[in-house]
Amino acid sequence: MTDVHSTAPLARKRPAIPLSVKLALGFVALFVMFALFGHVLTPHGFRETSLFHRLEPPGSEGYWLGTDARGRDLFARLVTGAQITLVVAIVGTVIGAVLGSLLGIMAGAQRGKTEAVIVAAIDVQASLPIIIVALFMLAMFDNSFTLFLLLVGLNGWEVYARLMRGATLQAKESGYVTAVRALGATPARIYLRHVLPNILNIALVQFTVNLPLTILLETALSFLGLGVQPPLTSLGQIMSEGRDRLMTAWWLTLLPGAIIFCLALSVSMIGDWLRDRLDPTLRSER
Amino acid sequence: MIGYILSRLLRAMLTMLVTVTLVFLFIRLSGDPAAALVPPDAPQSVIDQYSRAMGLDQPLWQQYLGYLAGLAQGNFGFSIHTGIAVEQTFLRRLPYTLHLGGTALALAVAIGIPIGALAAIRRGTPLDRLVMGFSVFAFAMPNFLFGLVMILVAALAFGTFLGGESANVIWPALTLGLAAMGSFARFTRSSVLETINAPYMRAAEARGVPFAKRLLRHAAPNAAIPLVTLIGLSLGALVAGSVVTEQVFAWPGVGQLLVRSVATRDLAQVQFLVLVVAATMVMANLIVDLLYLVIDPRIRAK
Numbered sequence: 203m204t205d206v207h208s209t210a211p212l213a214r215k216r217p218a219i220p221l222s223v224k225l226a227l228g229f230v231a232l233f234v235m236f237a238l239f240g241h242v243l244t245p246h247g248f249r250e251t252s253l254f255h256r257l258e259p260p261g262s263e264g265y266w267l268g269t270d271a272r273g274r275d276l277f278a279r280l281v282t283g284a285q286i287t288l289v290v291a292i293v294g295t296v297i298g299a300v301l302g303s304l305l306g307i308m309a310g311a312q313r314g315k316t317e318a319v320i321v322a323a324i325d326v327q328a329s330l331p332i333i334i335v336a337l338f339m340l341a342m343f344d345n346s347f348t349l350f351l352l353l354v355g356l357n358g359w360e361v362y363a364r365l366m367r368g369a370t371l372q373a374k375e376s377g378y379v380t381a382v383r384a385l386g387a388t389p390a391r392i393y394l395r396h397v398l399p400n401i402l403n404i405a406l407v408q409f410t411v412n413l414p415l416t417i418l419l420e421t422a423l424s425f426l427g428l429g430v431q432p433p434l435t436s437l438g439q440i441m442s443e444g445r446d447r448l449m450t451a452w453w454l455t456l457l458p459g460a461i462i463f464c465l466a467l468s469v470s471m472i473g474d475w476l477r478d479r480l481d482p483t484l485r486s487e488r
Numbered sequence: 489m490i491g492y493i494l495s496r497l498l499r500a501m502l503t504m505l506v507t508v509t510l511v512f513l514f515i516r517l518s519g520d521p522a523a524a525l526v527p528p529d530a531p532q533s534v535i536d537q538y539s540r541a542m543g544l545d546q547p548l549w550q551q552y553l554g555y556l557a558g559l560a561q562g563n564f565g566f567s568i569h570t571g572i573a574v575e576q577t578f579l580r581r582l583p584y585t586l587h588l589g590g591t592a593l594a595l596a597v598a599i600g601i602p603i604g605a606l607a608a609i610r611r612g613t614p615l616d617r618l619v620m621g622f623s624v625f626a627f628a629m630p631n632f633l634f635g636l637v638m639i640l641v642a643a644l645a646f647g648t649f650l651g652g653e654s655a656n657v658i659w660p661a662l663t664l665g666l667a668a669m670g671s672f673a674r675f676t677r678s679s680v681l682e683t684i685n686a687p688y689m690r691a692a693e694a695r696g697v698p699f700a701k702r703l704l705r706h707a708a709p710n711a712a713i714p715l716v717t718l719i720g721l722s723l724g725a726l727v728a729g730s731v732v733t734e735q736v737f738a739w740p741g742v743g744q745l746l747v748r749s750v751a752t753r754d755l756a757q758v759q760f761l762v763l764v765v766a767a768t769m770v771m772a773n774l775i776v777d778l779l780y781l782v783i784d785p786r787i788r789a790k
Binding site for chain 2: 258307333339340455456
């Protein structure tokens with residue numbers, strides 16, 4: 203999309219990036235660096251326990267951010283937690299985006315039975331909050347990381363499907379689709395090569411709206427003890443373990459909590475800004 | 489108008505039927521319910537006996553019809569841990585959740601909508617930026633973190649413990665309602681901005697209608713239409729949020745029951761709660777659709 207249209211707007215001066223968005227970009231960059239290379243900064247492994255160093259406050263010797271009830275280094279745990287949260291958030295959001303977009307395009311492209319089934323599925327999903335669906339599935343099947351990833355991935359698929367169906371229906375009536383069809387292109391070619399690139403920005407905008415929601419869903423489920431399971435850890439799981447010691451060891455809950463909050467805040471601020479840049483008609487809606 | 493009502497009713501019923509069917513299929517997919525009921529070392533003959541007693545030896549479609557008939561007659565099953573009928577446990581906890589959710593929704597409406605309207609009227613001022621900042625903050629704040637911080641502050645600064653059923657409902661309600669408050673403010677702002685600049689508003693101004701009257705009589709009814717949808721939709725977020733909030737504040741409501749039932753794999757209880765949530769949401773969507781008839785004369789005319 204941008205490739206096609208960017209020549210004319212480039213001539214105009216690009217609006218400056220607001221300070222808040224710069225800060226948000228900075229935090230996200232810092233978070234990614236922390237997740238990727240943070241282990242270099244601590245000699246301890248995230249599962250390494252030490253009974254002599256239980257519940258050390260932040261700033262203790264050898265433990266940057268203190269230790270938990272089993273004497274595990276909080277810094278090392280936060281780095282691993284950040285990695286898992288990052289992976290789940292990105293993979294989960296991609297699953298929802300791809301699945302929802304494809305179903306939406308299919309519904310828009312093929313009227314009739316396919317569309318009716320997909321629209322009914324959208325209705326059902328819209329009437330069940332994803333956390334309830336996830337809890338139901340986790341009650342029935344053994345909790346594995348793959349299942350959890352898939353469940354988090356379902357978050358918001360119906361929104362992509364609804365948006366992409368609408369956009370496909372609109373694109374169908376446009377001149378370029380009529381032209382390509384007249385040239386004898388197959389439906390797969392029409393929709394994947396021609397329609398998809400033209401409506402992709404809608405999915406991209408939705409991606410940035412969905413990403414912070416996915417981060418919050420993962421951390422909430424892990425906080426409830428029903429998401430990422432030990433020995434693996436995530437930011438929500440660290441909070442869930444530290445919750446009982448809120449009064450005596452605040453760092454175990456507030457530090458991972460602050461990271462989650464800043465991450466969700468930064469990502470959604472970047473998302474808002476991108477949305478305004480990419481599609482002014484969507485401005486100030488949510 | 490009758491056609492509109494009937495089509496909405498039909499859609500609601502279809503959605504509910506699909507949900508029930510999916511729940512049934514997933515429960516059958518997840519494993520042998522008879523094997524789950526008996527101890528792990530039980531002989532096969534005992535499992536078979538349970539299977540026959542539960543009707544699991546019948547073909548799937550017969551089981552499905554039996555399941556539907558059971559639901560229609562109000563046989564929702566019994567908790568495998570307590571042996572109490574699942575709907576009884578649910579009904580005992582429901583008042584707590586209604587109290588919490590109702591207070592949260594009331595707070596979100598009473599605070600979110602006025603500050604959103606204020607931001608729109610004072611567009612571009614620091615007040616507007618403050619309200620928008622608040623709405624971004626409310627969106628990104630995980631409710632479990634907000635609740636824990638509130639508990640910590642209350643304990644350290646005031647020496648009170650906010651938790652359990654005897655605690656004041658206002659703190660968990662504020663935690664639960666925060667996200668909805670932010671989205672109400674944001675949405676009200678854009679909705680009011682849209683109506684404020686509409687041609688009929690300029691026409692009213694030209695006729696000399698005073699500002700307050702223009703706002704209340706001309707702008708408010710039009711801005712309210714999308715808000716009704718938003719409040720209806722926010723019910724899902726409130727249900728989802730109450731699961732976490734009740735856990736944080738040890739609030740003995742339905743959300744806590746759901747988490748506990750999932751953790752102990754009490755399938756009958758979980759299944760019932762999922763169906764209740766789905767039914768509530770379907771009903772809420774239906775009510776929103778029907779409310780449109782009352783507040784939007786254009787739909788009535790069709």
